[in-house]
Amino acid sequence: MREKVLIGNGQGFWGDSPDTPWEMITRGELDYLTLDYLAEVTMSIMMRQKLRDPERGYATDFLTFLERALPILMARGVRLVTNAGGLNPAACRRRIGEIAERVGVFGLKVGVIEGDDILSRLPGIMEAGHRLEHMDTGEPLSELRPKVLSANAYLGANYVADALDEGAHIVIAGRITDTALTLGPLLHEFGWERDDWDRLAAGIIAGHIIECGAQSTGGNFTRWWEVPNLWDIGYPIVECYPDGRFIVTKHPGTGGLVTVDTVREQLVYEMGRPDEYITPDVVADFTSITVTGDGPDRVLVEGARGRERTPFYKISATYHDGYKGVGHLTISGPRAVDKARLCAEIVWRRLARAGVSVPREDRLVEIVGAGACLPGIMESPCEPPEVVLRMGMRSRDRRKVARFGMELAPLITSGPPGITGFAGGRPKPQEIVAYWPALLDKRAVDPHVRVSVEEV
Numbered sequence: 001m002r003e004k005v006l007i008g009n010g011q012g013f014w015g016d017s018p019d020t021p022w023e024m025i026t027r028g029e030l031d032y033l034t035l036d037y038l039a040e041v042t043m044s045i046m047m048r049q050k051l052r053d054p055e056r057g058y059a060t061d062f063l064t065f066l067e068r069a070l071p072i073l074m075a076r077g078v079r080l081v082t083n084a085g086g087l088n089p090a091a092c093r094r095r096i097g098e099i100a101e102r103v104g105v106f107g108l109k110v111g112v113i114e115g116d117d118i119l120s121r122l123p124g125i126m127e128a129g130h131r132l133e134h135m136d137t138g139e140p141l142s143e144l145r146p147k148v149l150s151a152n153a154y155l156g157a158n159y160v161a162d163a164l165d166e167g168a169h170i171v172i173a174g175r176i177t178d179t180a181l182t183l184g185p186l187l188h189e190f191g192w193e194r195d196d197w198d199r200l201a202a203g204i205i206a207g208h209i210i211e212c213g214a215q216s217t218g219g220n221f222t223r224w225w226e227v228p229n230l231w232d233i234g235y236p237i238v239e240c241y242p243d244g245r246f247i248v249t250k251h252p253g254t255g256g257l258v259t260v261d262t263v264r265e266q267l268v269y270e271m272g273r274p275d276e277y278i279t280p281d282v283v284a285d286f287t288s289i290t291v292t293g294d295g296p297d298r299v300l301v302e303g304a305r306g307r308e309r310t311p312f313y314k315i316s317a318t319y320h321d322g323y324k325g326v327g328h329l330t331i332s333g334p335r336a337v338d339k340a341r342l343c344a345e346i347v348w349r350r351l352a353r354a355g356v357s358v359p360r361e362d363r364l365v366e367i368v369g370a371g372a373c374l375p376g377i378m379e380s381p382c383e384p385p386e387v388v389l390r391m392g393m394r395s396r397d398r399r400k401v402a403r404f405g406m407e408l409a410p411l412i413t414s415g416p417p418g419i420t421g422f423a424g425g426r427p428k429p430q431e432i433v434a435y436w437p438a439l440l441d442k443r444a445v446d447p448h449v450r451v452s453v454e455e456v
Helices: 020-026 040-052 060-076 089-103 119-127 141-147 158-165 180-190 197-210 260-267 336-353 398-405
Strands: 005-009 032-035 079-082 108-114 148-153 170-172 237-240 246-249 283-285 290-293 299-302 305-307 312-332 363-368 386-395 430-441 448-454
Touching: 005 180, 005 197, 020 032, 020 060, 032 060, 032 180, 040 148, 040 312, 040 430, 060 079, 060 089, 079 158, 079 180, 089 108, 089 170, 108 158, 119 141, 119 148, 141 148, 141 312, 141 430, 148 430, 158 170, 158 180, 158 448, 180 197, 180 237, 197 237, 197 246, 197 260, 197 283, 197 299, 197 305, 260 290, 260 299, 312 336, 312 398, 336 363, 336 386, 336 398, 386 398
Parallel strands: 005 032, 032 079, 079 170, 108 170
Antiparallel strands: 005 237, 108 448, 148 312, 237 246, 246 299, 283 305, 290 299, 312 386, 312 430, 363 386
């Protein structure tokens, strides 16, 4: 057993800095690199890609990084754990094999975690009595079954640990929990029992702190003006110990800031009940920990408590929910806000005249620059010299959305003065891929791990 394990996260979402993973493995010591690409909206994007091409549906940025970094990872013994597989881990695995051959890496072991995708098994799961009720509304998924595009279970850290136990240098997963990327290596390295609730909770909390990348090292920090060299921000590393203690830090010489406050802010990010943070591995109590400074850019977290896991997996499903169209206009000059409001009214009236009725709940009108981000809380204290009018609509009828897209450009010459900034052409109808959260008995899911060696 190692005395300590260093785990760094180089991606907080698909679209995060493309250079950070490389910086993480070249600017300091590291045992594990985790890359977290998935969110509910990301799964929707991946589904659109997979519908167009059955060989897509994974995070392509990951492969771009791997093409550059695979020889360095192998030479330095840094093991990589990622959910870049998205909706197509098998296809992602095939691309990794091609990369290994191109860069001349021999004997690469890749572990693929499968079984989270339950889309093809939905009919049987529902026939067995699992209603997959929406976690907010209680509606059963059965009513939307023909429209469902994807359905995945949030798997836990056990399967990451299993792949590492089998010698995988790279672990590719689909829809596992963000925190499993960190807890999995700790289970493998320290041999924690799968019912050692307090240590499991510590691993979950460590994973939560680093899962969003630089948000724990000064990114998105309330006192942003205190963060040095934000342009060169270092991403987070947890220095973990067998007893469950860990230190949040970053590579020396990088920008950013690791303090009790930056860590505390990330602790409460996307948090429901802090004393009951539910994962498939353990229910963690975030209120049990102490967070103290341990020197410059070092914060000690200890005292985590947890309790027995639930018998359910959370299910993330997506389904087709009609179409949307969104467009923008820049409106400048005196009374810009009033002109923006008038433009919106003109669009809805002209659509009605054309026979396209848009219910209020299907309309979007935002006046950016006049308090649109926090309506009713941060109104503009003065008349802005320009604003951006953001308008949109949704409908089951694609033709209606297309008709809406024709009404913005005419405002430039048939609306109030000062309208500009119409770029990108008419807003085109986009398919709405909506999100459906549910719970499913773990016994109805069949996760498994496949580790293969790439012989070059």
